[in-house]
Amino acid sequence: MNRRSFLGALALTAFAKPAPRAVNGGRLREHLEGLSVFGRPAGGSFANGVSRIAYSDADVAGRKYVMQLMAAAGLDPRVDAAGNILARRAGTDPALAPVLFGSHIDSVPTGGNFDGDLGSLAAIEVVHTLQESGVATRRPLEVAIWANEEGFAYNNGLAGSRAAAGHLEPGELDQVWNGVKQGDAIRKIGGDPGRIADARRQPGSFRCYLELHIEQGGTLDQAGIPIGVVEGIVAIDRYDVEIRGFANHAGTTPMPERRDALLAASYLTVAVNEIVRRDAGRQVGTVGQLTVSPNAPNIVPGLVRLTIELRDLRSATIARLAEEIRSRAAEIAAQTKTAISIRPAAHHGEALAAPEVQESIEAACEKLGLRSRRLPSGAGHDAQMMAQLGPMGMIFVPSVAGISHSPDELSRWTDCTNGANVLLETVLAWAQRP
Amino acid sequence: MNRRSFLGALALTAFAKPAPRAVNGGRLREHLEGLSVFGRPAGGSFANGVSRIAYSDADVAGRKYVMQLMAAAGLDPRVDAAGNILARRAGTDPALAPVLFGSHIDSVPTGGNFDGDLGSLAAIEVVHTLQESGVATRRPLEVAIWANEEGFAYNNGLAGSRAAAGHLEPGELDQVWNGVKQGDAIRKIGGDPGRIADARRQPGSFRCYLELHIEQGGTLDQAGIPIGVVEGIVAIDRYDVEIRGFANHAGTTPMPERRDALLAASYLTVAVNEIVRRDAGRQVGTVGQLTVSPNAPNIVPGLVRLTIELRDLRSATIARLAEEIRSRAAEIAAQTKTAISIRPAAHHGEALAAPEVQESIEAACEKLGLRSRRLPSGAGHDAQMMAQLGPMGMIFVPSVAGISHSPDELSRWTDCTNGANVLLETVLAWAQRP
Numbered sequence: 001m002n003r004r005s006f007l008g009a010l011a012l013t014a015f016a017k018p019a020p021r022a023v024n025g026g027r028l029r030e031h032l033e034g035l036s037v038f039g040r041p042a043g044g045s046f047a048n049g050v051s052r053i054a055y056s057d058a059d060v061a062g063r064k065y066v067m068q069l070m071a072a073a074g075l076d077p078r079v080d081a082a083g084n085i086l087a088r089r090a091g092t093d094p095a096l097a098p099v100l101f102g103s104h105i106d107s108v109p110t111g112g113n114f115d116g117d118l119g120s121l122a123a124i125e126v127v128h129t130l131q132e133s134g135v136a137t138r139r140p141l142e143v144a145i146w147a148n149e150e151g152f153a154y155n156n157g158l159a160g161s162r163a164a165a166g167h168l169e170p171g172e173l174d175q176v177w178n179g180v181k182q183g184d185a186i187r188k189i190g191g192d193p194g195r196i197a198d199a200r201r202q203p204g205s206f207r208c209y210l211e212l213h214i215e216q217g218g219t220l221d222q223a224g225i226p227i228g229v230v231e232g233i234v235a236i237d238r239y240d241v242e243i244r245g246f247a248n249h250a251g252t253t254p255m256p257e258r259r260d261a262l263l264a265a266s267y268l269t270v271a272v273n274e275i276v277r278r279d280a281g282r283q284v285g286t287v288g289q290l291t292v293s294p295n296a297p298n299i300v301p302g303l304v305r306l307t308i309e310l311r312d313l314r315s316a317t318i319a320r321l322a323e324e325i326r327s328r329a330a331e332i333a334a335q336t337k338t339a340i341s342i343r344p345a346a347h348h349g350e351a352l353a354a355p356e357v358q359e360s361i362e363a364a365c366e367k368l369g370l371r372s373r374r375l376p377s378g379a380g381h382d383a384q385m386m387a388q389l390g391p392m393g394m395i396f397v398p399s400v401a402g403i404s405h406s407p408d409e410l411s412r413w414t415d416c417t418n419g420a421n422v423l424l425e426t427v428l429a430w431a432q433r434p
Numbered sequence: 435m436n437r438r439s440f441l442g443a444l445a446l447t448a449f450a451k452p453a454p455r456a457v458n459g460g461r462l463r464e465h466l467e468g469l470s471v472f473g474r475p476a477g478g479s480f481a482n483g484v485s486r487i488a489y490s491d492a493d494v495a496g497r498k499y500v501m502q503l504m505a506a507a508g509l510d511p512r513v514d515a516a517g518n519i520l521a522r523r524a525g526t527d528p529a530l531a532p533v534l535f536g537s538h539i540d541s542v543p544t545g546g547n548f549d550g551d552l553g554s555l556a557a558i559e560v561v562h563t564l565q566e567s568g569v570a571t572r573r574p575l576e577v578a579i580w581a582n583e584e585g586f587a588y589n590n591g592l593a594g595s596r597a598a599a600g601h602l603e604p605g606e607l608d609q610v611w612n613g614v615k616q617g618d619a620i621r622k623i624g625g626d627p628g629r630i631a632d633a634r635r636q637p638g639s640f641r642c643y644l645e646l647h648i649e650q651g652g653t654l655d656q657a658g659i660p661i662g663v664v665e666g667i668v669a670i671d672r673y674d675v676e677i678r679g680f681a682n683h684a685g686t687t688p689m690p691e692r693r694d695a696l697l698a699a700s701y702l703t704v705a706v707n708e709i710v711r712r713d714a715g716r717q718v719g720t721v722g723q724l725t726v727s728p729n730a731p732n733i734v735p736g737l738v739r740l741t742i743e744l745r746d747l748r749s750a751t752i753a754r755l756a757e758e759i760r761s762r763a764a765e766i767a768a769q770t771k772t773a774i775s776i777r778p779a780a781h782h783g784e785a786l787a788a789p790e791v792q793e794s795i796e797a798a799c800e801k802l803g804l805r806s807r808r809l810p811s812g813a814g815h816d817a818q819m820m821a822q823l824g825p826m827g828m829i830f831v832p833s834v835a836g837i838s839h840s841p842d843e844l845s846r847w848t849d850c851t852n853g854a855n856v857l858l859e860t861v862l863a864w865a866q867r868p
Contacts, residue, residue, distance in 0.1 A: 217686030234685065238731055249838055250720040251668065251745050251812030252651030255711050257836065262721055263707050266700035273697050277689050286684040287696055288731045290724070297672055297722045297741035299839075307731035311685050378685030402691065404683055405733075 021133075023125045023424055025417030031069055031121045032416070035105065036113045038062035049407025050113055054106035054148035054159070055185035062105050063189060066120065066145055073128035075143065082163035082199035083147035083191035089127055091140035091431065098140035099430045100206035100390075101126070101423065103213060104149035104160070104382060111150075112409020114416075118397070119212040120145050122420035126427055137431035139207055146382040147189060151177075159186075161382035163199040165389060201389055208357055208430050209386035212395045212423045214411045216379050218402025226418050227372040228396030229361045232352035233384040234311040234376050237318050240345040241268070241329075245338040247294055247302025262292055262301035264336040271328040272308055275321055282376050283312035285321060308342070313350050313376040351384035357393030357426075364425035370418055379404075395422050455567075457559045457858055459851030465503055465555045466850070469539065470547040472496035483841025484547055488540035488582035488593070489619035496539050497623060500554065500579055507562035509577065516597035516633035517581035517625035523561055525574035525865065532574035533864045534640035534824075535560070535857065537647060538583035538594070538816060545584075546843020548850075552831070553646040554579050556854035560861055571865035573641055580816040581623060585611075593620075595816035597633040599823060635823055642791055642864050643820035646829045646857045648845045650813050652836025660852050661806040662830030663795045666786035667818040668745040668810050671752050674779040675702070675763075679772040681728055681736025696726055696735035698770040705762040706742055709755055716810050717746035719755065742776070747784050747810040785818035791827030791860075798859035804852055813838075829856050 039050040039058030052058045067085060070077045075087035088098060103119025123143045130137070146164075151157030159182075162168055173183040173193045183193035192198075215221070220228050245261035269287045276285030290306040308325065310318040326342055333340040358374065365372040375396070383392050397419035400410040472495040473486030486492045501519060504511040509521035522532060537553025557577045564571070580598075585591030593616075596602055607617040607627045617627035626632075649655070654662050679695035703721045710719030724740040742759065744752040760776055767774040792808065799806040809830070817826050831853035834844040 215686065216683050217688065218691055219688065236685070248836065249650055249813060250718065250722055250743055251670070251814070252649065252838065253718070253812070253836060254651065254653065254716065255707070255718055257652055260707075260720075262703060262724060266703035266721075269696060269700035270704065273689070273694075282688065284684065284687070284689055286694075286732070286734055287700075288684055288726075288733050288735060289729050290696060290726050290735075291729075292722075292724050295723050295725075297743050298720070299722050300720055301722060301724075309684055309731050378687070379683060380685070402682065402687060404686065406681075 021424065023122070023129045023417060023420040025413065025420070027128070028121060028125045028416060028420055029413050031125070032113060032117055035062055035065055035117055035121065038065060039107065046113060047407070049409065050107050050111055051109050052105065052107040053109060054150060055180065055188055059106050060189060063145070066105055066124070069121065069124050070143065073124050074131040075127060079190035080199045081192040081195045082160045083186045083189040084160040084164060084199065085145040087143045089130070089141040091137050093138050094140065096139045097205060097207045098142040099208060099210065099427050100142045100144055100386065101210040101427055102144035102146065103211050104146045106148055106150050108150045108405045110407060111405050112407060114214045114409055114411045115216065115404055116149055118214055118411065118416055118419065122212045122416070122423055125420055126424045129424060137428065139431045141427060141431060142206065147186070147191065149382055158380065158382055158385055161385035163196055164201045165385040166200045167385065168196060203389045206390050207433065208354065208391040208393065209383060210357070210393055210395070210423060210426055211381060211383045212397070212419045213381060214399045214404065214409070215396040216399050216402070216404035218399065219375055220373065220396060220398035221400055221402060223373065225371050225373045226398065226415055227365050227370050227422055229358050229372050229374045230353050230377045230394035230396055231358065231374050232313050232350055232376060233381055234313050234378055235315040235318060235350035236346065236348040236380070237310045237322060237344065238346040239308040239322070240343045241306045241308060242341045243268070243304040243338050245300070245302050245336070248300045250298045250300050253300055258300050259337040260300050261304040261338055264332050264338040264340065265290060265304040265306055267332045267336065268329055268340070269306070271332065272325055275324045275328065276310070281312070281317070283310070283317055283321065284378060285310045307345070311378055315349055348380070351387040351392065353387070353393045354391035357391050360429050361393055361395055361422060361426050364422045364429065367425060368418070368421055370422065393426070395419055395426070455858065457556070457563045457851065457854040459847065459854070461562070462555060462559045462850060462854055463847050465559070466547060466551055469496055469499055469551055469555065472499060473541065480547060481841070483843065484541050484545055485543050486539065486541040487543060488584060489614065489622055493540050494623060497579070500539055500558070503555065503558050504577065507558050508565040509561060513624035514633045515626040515629045516594045517620045517623040518594040518598060518633065519579040521577045523575040525571050527572050528574065530573045531639060531641045532576040533642060533644065533861050534576045534578055534820065535644040535861055536578035536580065537645050538580045540582055540584050542584050542839045544841060545839050546841060548648045548843055548845045549650065549838055550583055552648055552845065552850055552853065556646045556850070556857055559854055560858045563858060571862065573865040575861060575865060576640065581620070581625070583816055592814065592816055592819055595819035597630055598635045599819040600634045601819065602630060637823045640824050641867065642788065642825040642827065643817060644791070644827055644829070644857060644860055645815060645817045646831070646853045647815060648833045648838065648843070649830040650833050650836070650838035652833065653809055654807065654830060654832035655834055655836060657807065659805050659807045660832065660849055661799050661804050661856055663792050663806050663808045664787050664811045664828035664830055665792065665808050666747050666784055666810055667815055668747050668812055669749040669752060669784035670780065670782040670814070671744045671756060671778065672780040673742040673756070674777045675740045675742060676775045677738040677772050679734070679736050679770070682734045684732045684734050687734055692734050693771040694734050695738040695772055698766050698772040698774065699724060699738040699740055701766045701770065702763055702774070703740070705766065706759055709758045709762065710744070715746070715751070717744070717751055717755065718812060719744045741779070745812055749784055782814070785821040785826065787821070787827045788825035791825050794863050795827055795829055795856060795860050798856045798863065801859060802852070802855055804856065827860070829853055829860070
């Protein structure tokens with residue numbers, strides 16, 4: 001037993017024998033630390049984050065660890081055709097649809113140890129707690145660890161939950177991703193691309209879906225509120241913009257004769273920011289990717305490609321913002337003698353949390369004496385796919401300084417335990433519902 | 435004789451037997467077309483431009499062709515230690531310093547057939563014309579074809595004329611450039627890196643330096659004026675700018691909490707343009723290079739690196755502009771919660787044309803009945819190095835639509851002939867001066 005394990009055991013002892021309806025926070029922490037070694041940078045510690053890219057060897061090892069935790073919690077996990085890990089705990093009325101809850105354990109490259117991991121291990125901890133204290137539920141409970149949530153690009157992410165919702169795109173399994181064909185990658189984690197349709201769930205196949213997750217933004221942390229009740233996952237519109245000017249010698253081309261694509265791009269980037277910020281609300285707009293051609297200090301830029309991404313809980317809001325941006329872009333093109341084309345590249349509709357699920361999460365918070373606040377989720381989650389099949393709700397805990405997708409991603413252990421307890425209470429409430 | 439050569443011969447006949455004090459425009463065109471085949475894209479024509487990168491096989495072949503033209507004009511060319519091709523025609527008073535004139539024949543990748551080529555072949559044509567008509571001059575004449583004017587980056591260009599002016603930087607011959615050590619590249623074109631100092635010229639080693647060149651901007655073409663009298667070559671200041679914000683999730687980071695490096699860069703790019711354009715004058719300012727990190731559609735940019743380049747005939751003007759830009763950058767940094775560092779990366783002082791040389795060019799234009807206009811050269815030229823050793827002047831001819839460093843670079847044959855005749859008259863005027 002090394003020093004770390006010894007201290008871990010001490011902590012375990014301190015938190016042992018929890019009240020029947022509270023999770024074991026020490027054990028949850030121990031499991032999060034245990035999972036963090038799979039994909040940890042060489043020679044690093046928990047604080048150095050993780051690179052547990054979906055389908056990597058680290059992902060395979062992490063999934064094995066998680067299935068061991070499930071077994072220890074009395075579950076018998078199986079891997080579906082899409083590579084999702086699923087496990088059921090029987091209810092007293094086996095005819096009823098289960099309460100489904102979980103998250104994912106894959107990470108972005110150089111990510112943190114809370115995004116997905118917390119919701120996954122808290123789901124197992126909820127079952128472990130009930131198992132230990134011999135609590136039976138009316139409805140069955142089902143834990144889901146979704147495969148490949150992060151992806152490298154939006155369309156490649158949420159792969160497991162999209163398969164479950166019947167939203168795998170045609171030909172997606174043949175796409176080569178990170179050097180490997182998607183179908184082969186799914187096979188690597190125990191899935192079966194040949195019968196991928198078997199992974200599909202029917203609407204009504206669960207009573208409700210719940211997911212605990214870190215906020216990934218700084219709203220809760222700044223306000224000092226321990227629990228966020230998610231109103232929904234925002235709609236996202238992405239546009240690919242191409243600005244054509246004319247590349248010319250930066251020394252010999254007088255200012256009035258220039259058709260500077262980067263100048264036009266700069267006016268447009270400022271306009272996106274101003275238009276999005278003008279009205280109150282949680283809508284966001286981002287120019288995140290921009291490339292210049294020829295991109296030399298002494299050449300007036302002739303071509304710029306950039307992306308505009310708009311997010312809001314209401315699709316109508318971002319459609320209106322996009323219209324204003326288009327209209328401003330036309331003015332900028334005229335003023336800078338450039339041509340600006342704005343092409344829709346992706347649209348993802350909003351996924352609203354069911355009001356009754358939001359209310360039940362608030363009731364759990366009230367019972368536990370925890371303050372809560374409603375807020376949208378600006379990031380995508382597997383929950384948005386489940387929202388297409390049944391009532392969905394998400395529980396957020398604070399991210400320190402709002403940092404995520406980074407080794408600096410951090411949520412306090414107390415907040416993690418609180419979040420797991422809110423999950424436990426909400427699961428129990430729905431497990432008793434007709 | 436193919437069809438093209440036959441037509442060329444016809445043109446030659448039409449223009450044959452020029453008046454004693456006018457160049458042979460048909461021959462000049464024939465030579466420009468002859469030189470254009472060295473570095474021409476496979477299967478292309480004159481209109482497809484040229485890639486005659488310095489020290490390439492195409493450069494070596496083009497230099498050989500040019501030395502043949504020199505021999506045909508009665509010159510006996512030599513290659514100096516820096517790879518410059520130099521040839522003297524004796525004067526009646528051999529004790530006097532020569533009139534030096536020429537240009538370069540290397541090109542940028544996918545460049546045009548006039549930049550450098552015109553001034554080089556017109557210089558040879560001037561001597562050829564005098565030789566044919568048996569005109570003797572008091573001072574010797576010296577033609578220079580400078581090596582590696584273009585380079586790939588500013589510091590690597592003007593290599594031959596910088597060696598002549600004693601401005602090769604320490605260690606420059608050891609630098610690997612385009613996969614080849616600079617010293618070895620110079621050896622390839624007949625130079626001798628071991629005795630590079632021999633290429634250095636002393637101040638007063640020529641009476642004046644003259645260079646005919648295409649404008650590379652659109653001023654003369656737009657105004658319909660055939661000859662530009664260059665006031666000087668602009669000073670250039672380049673700054674490397676680094677903008678540090680904080681990379682964060684584009685969905686979960688509310689607008690007021692962002693520290694968006696690209697938004698700051700956009701404000702700065704607009705500010706550079708506005709500050710430079712505010713006052714009348716020919717000053718220019720360019721943000722030509724910009725890179726974003728992490729550069730993903732769904733991440734608020736955390737880091738932007740960009741270049742600011744300022745040019746004007748007066749160093750004092752660009753110093754004042756730089757101060758205004760710095761002051762505006764500080765405001766932008768505060769407003770966007772970013773850190774902006776502006777580091778001077780390069781400074782090249784202005785090289786003014788001697789007033790008496792400008793006047794003599796104007797006198798030549800008047801004699802030939804050609805309208806002229808004074809203007810700065812926004813581009814760098816070998817002439818700026820020669821200006822450090824003696825009186826310098828440059829003659830510009832119009833670039834159609836101001837296009838240069840492109841296969842579309844074009845100067846009308848009439849304008850080329852006019853420019854060569856102005857060069858001839860100016861050379862003769864200075865060759866008679868005490």
